[in-house]
Amino acid sequence: xxxxxxxxxxxxxxxxxxxxxxxxxxxxxxxxxxxxxxxxxxxxxxxxxxxxxxxxxxxxxxxxxxxxxxxxxxxxxxxxxxxxxxxxxxxxxxxxxxxxxxxxxxxxxxxxxxxxxxxxxxxxxxxxxxxxxxxxxxxxxxxxxxxxxxxxxxxxxxxxxxxxxxxxxxxxxxxxxxxxxxxxxxxxxxxxxxxxxxxxxxxxxxxxxxxxxxxxxxxxxxxxxxxxxxxxxxxxxxxxxxxxxxxxxxxxxxxxxxxxxxxxxxxxxxxxxxxxxxxxxxxxxxxxxxxxxxxxxxxxxxxxxxxxxxxxxxxxxxxxxxxxxxxxxxxxxxxxxxxxxxxxxxxxxxxxxxxxxxxxxxxxxxxxxxxxxxxxxxxxxxxxxxxxxxxxxxxxxxxxxxxxxxxxxxxxxxxxxxxxxxxxxxxxxxxxxxxxxxxxxxxxxxxxxxxxxxxxxxxx
Amino acid sequence: xxxxxxxxxxxxxxxxxxxxxxxxxxxxxxxxxxxxxxxxxxxxxxxxxxxxxxxxxxxxxxxxxxxxxxxxxxxxxxxxxxxxxxxxxxxxxxxxxxxxxxxxxxxxxxxxxxxxxxxxxxxxxxxxxxxxxxxxxxxxxxxxxxxxxxxxxxxxxxxxxxxxxxxxxxxxxxxxxxxxxxxxxxxxxxxxxxxxxxxxxxxxxxxxxxxxxxxxxxxxxxxxxxxxxxxxxxxxxxxxxxxxxxxxxxxxxxxxxxxxxxxxxxxxxxxxxxxxxxxxxxxxxxxxxxxxxxxxxxxxxxxxxxxxxxxxxxxxxxxxxxxxxxxxxxxxxxxxxxxxxxxxxxxxxxxxxxxxxxxxxxxxxxxxxxxxxxxxxxxxxxxxxxxxxxxx
Numbered sequence: 001x002x003x004x005x006x007x008x009x010x011x012x013x014x015x016x017x018x019x020x021x022x023x024x025x026x027x028x029x030x031x032x033x034x035x036x037x038x039x040x041x042x043x044x045x046x047x048x049x050x051x052x053x054x055x056x057x058x059x060x061x062x063x064x065x066x067x068x069x070x071x072x073x074x075x076x077x078x079x080x081x082x083x084x085x086x087x088x089x090x091x092x093x094x095x096x097x098x099x100x101x102x103x104x105x106x107x108x109x110x111x112x113x114x115x116x117x118x119x120x121x122x123x124x125x126x127x128x129x130x131x132x133x134x135x136x137x138x139x140x141x142x143x144x145x146x147x148x149x150x151x152x153x154x155x156x157x158x159x160x161x162x163x164x165x166x167x168x169x170x171x172x173x174x175x176x177x178x179x180x181x182x183x184x185x186x187x188x189x190x191x192x193x194x195x196x197x198x199x200x201x202x203x204x205x206x207x208x209x210x211x212x213x214x215x216x217x218x219x220x221x222x223x224x225x226x227x228x229x230x231x232x233x234x235x236x237x238x239x240x241x242x243x244x245x246x247x248x249x250x251x252x253x254x255x256x257x258x259x260x261x262x263x264x265x266x267x268x269x270x271x272x273x274x275x276x277x278x279x280x281x282x283x284x285x286x287x288x289x290x291x292x293x294x295x296x297x298x299x300x301x302x303x304x305x306x307x308x309x310x311x312x313x314x315x316x317x318x319x320x321x322x323x324x325x326x327x328x329x330x331x332x333x334x335x336x337x338x339x340x341x342x343x344x345x346x347x348x349x350x351x352x353x354x355x356x357x358x359x360x361x362x363x364x365x366x367x368x369x370x371x372x373x374x375x376x377x378x379x380x381x382x383x384x385x386x387x388x389x390x391x392x393x394x395x396x397x398x399x400x401x402x403x404x405x406x407x408x409x410x411x412x413x414x415x416x417x418x419x420x421x422x423x424x425x426x427x428x429x430x431x432x433x434x435x436x437x438x439x440x441x442x443x444x445x446x447x448x449x450x451x452x453x454x455x456x457x458x459x460x
Numbered sequence: 461x462x463x464x465x466x467x468x469x470x471x472x473x474x475x476x477x478x479x480x481x482x483x484x485x486x487x488x489x490x491x492x493x494x495x496x497x498x499x500x501x502x503x504x505x506x507x508x509x510x511x512x513x514x515x516x517x518x519x520x521x522x523x524x525x526x527x528x529x530x531x532x533x534x535x536x537x538x539x540x541x542x543x544x545x546x547x548x549x550x551x552x553x554x555x556x557x558x559x560x561x562x563x564x565x566x567x568x569x570x571x572x573x574x575x576x577x578x579x580x581x582x583x584x585x586x587x588x589x590x591x592x593x594x595x596x597x598x599x600x601x602x603x604x605x606x607x608x609x610x611x612x613x614x615x616x617x618x619x620x621x622x623x624x625x626x627x628x629x630x631x632x633x634x635x636x637x638x639x640x641x642x643x644x645x646x647x648x649x650x651x652x653x654x655x656x657x658x659x660x661x662x663x664x665x666x667x668x669x670x671x672x673x674x675x676x677x678x679x680x681x682x683x684x685x686x687x688x689x690x691x692x693x694x695x696x697x698x699x700x701x702x703x704x705x706x707x708x709x710x711x712x713x714x715x716x717x718x719x720x721x722x723x724x725x726x727x728x729x730x731x732x733x734x735x736x737x738x739x740x741x742x743x744x745x746x747x748x749x750x751x752x753x754x755x756x757x758x759x760x761x762x763x764x765x766x767x768x769x770x771x772x773x774x775x776x777x778x779x780x781x782x783x784x785x786x787x788x789x790x791x792x793x794x795x796x797x798x799x800x801x802x803x804x805x806x807x808x809x810x811x812x813x814x815x816x817x818x819x820x821x822x823x824x825x826x827x828x829x830x831x832x833x834x835x836x837x838x839x840x841x842x843x844x845x846x847x848x849x850x851x852x
Contacts (some may be wrong), residue, residue, distance in 0.1 A: 018739040018758040019802075022782045066780035072805070072819055076780060079803045222540045222766055222773050225794070226812055228749040230547055232793035237837045237852075238553065239795060248558045248838040248852035256577065259835070283705060314709075315663035318680040318687065357480040360687075361726045416578045419616025420635055 004457050020113060027068065030061060031106055037061045042089075042103055047181045052089060052103045059099040071431045076098060083113055084272040087189030095192065105182075111190040122161065124195055125150045129165035130172075182411050231276060235269060243269070245401035251409035252401060256416075261285050268395040275383060278375040294387040295378065300337035303378070306332045314360050325358040333366070343369050474499055522829055540773050544812035550795070553808065553818050558838065559850040567844035569623075569831045574612045577835045582842055583607035584820040609657045613664040620667055621649070622655035628669045631683055647692045649679045657700050668711060668725075670697040678725060690723045692730040695796050699743045704750045712753050714741030720755050720765065734765050736772045747811075748794045754811075757787035762799050764811060776809040778816060787829050792836030800827025806851075822849060
């Protein structure tokens with residue numbers, strides 16, 4: 001049983017019309033006799049069509065009005081045509097704007113895309129029937145197909161449709177010739193927009209009230225945002241050249257090779273990022289490995305191991321959650337545990353109480369405590385330690401590639417190692433380590449936690 | 461883990477149901493009590509307590525809203541523009557399409573990068589669902605049209621996707637190109653309306669989804685169990701984004717009700733809400749530091765919201781941009797904001813100074829999705845013109 005709420009059902013039920021009002025405002029401005037687009041009567045075959053405008057005038061007016069480049073004005077013009085606010089007089093089936101002397105006209109508001117008037121198949125059937133009456137065989141291929149399918153589907157109202165078509169045709173004949181030509185053009189344009197030939201793009205219109213874009217600059221503590229951007233400025237491949245070169249530009253994958261997950265010697269930029277924040281250091285597997293090494297020397301590796309085990313519990317699969325929680329308790333928290341971590345009494349009390357009914361966030365308090373401990377204490381010492389300084393010294397600073405051999409590089413494109421293979425390799429490595437002698441528990445746990453797998457019983 | 465906790469949550473026995481759950485600290489008539497979220501909802505939905513009338517509650521709402529505004533103003537110290545004067549001006553960008561991926565026969569609706577920075581998955585309007593890697597590798601056939609959401613697992617060994625079938629399914633990938641991936645499919649999420657967005661959390665084991673039924677939900681992949689659901693939007697939820705892992709367990713979602721909400725993964729509570737947009741919020745993305753997020757909307761604007769200040773701090777819009785923005789993403793440093801629009805263009809904004817840096821043409825139909833690669837070297841845009849373009 002589904003319960004339906006009486007509420008706005010969003011995009012599936014309400015047509016997305018937010019930008020229509022904005023577009024209408026633009027069109028009205030364009031039609032202003034004094035400041036709008038220049039129009040002139042054009043002779044088309046034997047009739048004169050009033051108020052025709054050229055494509056280049058439209059584009060020039062838009063560029064001028066909004067202080068934008070020609071290309072952008074073309075884009076905007078194209079959207080106006082695509083939605084049916086302006087229609088071309090020649091080549092009417094292609095709804096694009098040509099910035100030359102091609103002629104266009106403004107569509108009458110009666111035919112503007114609007115929310116209130118859904119485009120009905122009945123109307124389309126009447127339109128096609130009318131054109132059929134006027135001259136048999138004038139319908140295009142796709143229109144003929146549509147006509148046949150509508151005829152089959154709407155057979156029960158076909159008499160009504162034919163009658164309407166005849167009435168409209170008769171009414172049309174009573175109009176003056178130029179008016180009739182104009183109306184025919186408008187109607188034809190309307191249907192090209194709403195029933196395009198198959199395989200052309202159907203665009204949806206969105207209207208928006210045309211408010212002036214005011215830049216709202218009330219801010220709170222956005223100093224942090226600016227600081228972050230400035231700090232990472234040189235690391236952003238879009239703002240500073242990435243060394244040796246951006247693989248997408250030169251087809252040279254050295255950059256990715258140098259920055260692989262478990263590379264022996266990291267690059268200088270990568271090492272620099274570790275100094276920005278503790279989170280950065282932990283997020284990079286190579287950085288985490290370096291940090292683990294440092295902790296091992298200080299005999300405080302259990303903190304990081306506990307943190308990783310908690311992450312594994314939080315993001316791991318639900319089935320093994322209980323066992324994991326108990327395992328972590330036995331290893332890290334219980335009195336006399338092999339890798340006992342030092343947390344304050346209150347946190348310990350809360351955690352132990354929570355473990356009676358374990359859920360995935362039961363160790364959150366303890367994890368936060370340990371994280372802050374590492375951040376405030378170990379991280380600072382790590383940055384000053386010989387381990388880190390050694391890594392920094394050995395880090396490589398690749399030279400920028402010269403931009404040659406682009407074509408040769410492009411030919412040498414190869415797919416990278418599939419992640420599936422990478423994972424298989426890691427599993428093999430794990431199996432190998434499990435069978436070998438005394439194992440460094442921190443390495444094993446960190447590798448496993450990275451993949452979100454189960455934490456094995458600790459070895460000593 | 462988070463430095464700042466938005467809501468002080470403790471764990472323990474609830475005062476009313478005595479079960480061990482995450483607790484909300486509430487005040488009833490200045491008495492502090494600890495209820496779990498379920499009991500709190502029940503209590504809030506009950507009839508008016510003694511001494512309350514509808515009018516009095518309305519008046520209370522108004523006064524609370526005023527107080528909220530005052531508190532927000534207190535956080536307002538410096539303007540973004542002033543602080544941004546310190547930042548250097550940007551040099552001209554030279555962005556071009558470096559690759560065009562043509563493998564889809566229909567509109568491409570969504571795409572996602574793999575963590576190996578080179579692969580991506582994309583989904584389209586019709587069944588056939590390529591996984592690209594400079595050449596097409598796999599194609600998955602889906603029994604439904606309009607696959608509106610797709611995501612790559614962090615390990616790179618599985619993908620998740622869903623759409624009008626109301627489900628999110630996970631497909632483990634294999635090395636064999638000819639293998640029928642649909643056979644190994646695993647249905648994970650089930651909603652009562654179309655699936656609009658999905659993403660894996662930090663592991664392959666959990667998926668976060670959002671749906672047209674107005675809810676978001678966290679699922680366990682192995683068992684298909686619903687771990688947590690998030691109610692609060694009054695219309696379709698169209699998009700979601702997880703906070704960067706350093707800043708804690710939250711995510712942001714945007715919907716057709718013009719709101720963008722921040723949720724806590726643990727308790728299911730709506731922590732913050734922003735409703736300055738004038739139309740549907742199509743896409744939300746966190747700033748790389750996690751302190752802010754950007755949103756793209758049908759009102760043709762993109763906006764930046766600061767989480768600490770609890771308000772909107774910048775609007776990215778222009779008179780000549782009339783058509784809605786469908787997707788946004790930040791560059792690695794957060795200095796640049798790229799947004800794809802329904803008028804087939806991509807606009808590049810300077811986040812700090814609020815100006816437009818460039819406009820990129822090339823697509824022949826609306827841009828449906830835009831994402832940066834994990835190392836920031838390039839970004840990919842998916843479009844209804846059946847192609848994906850990689851720009852750098």
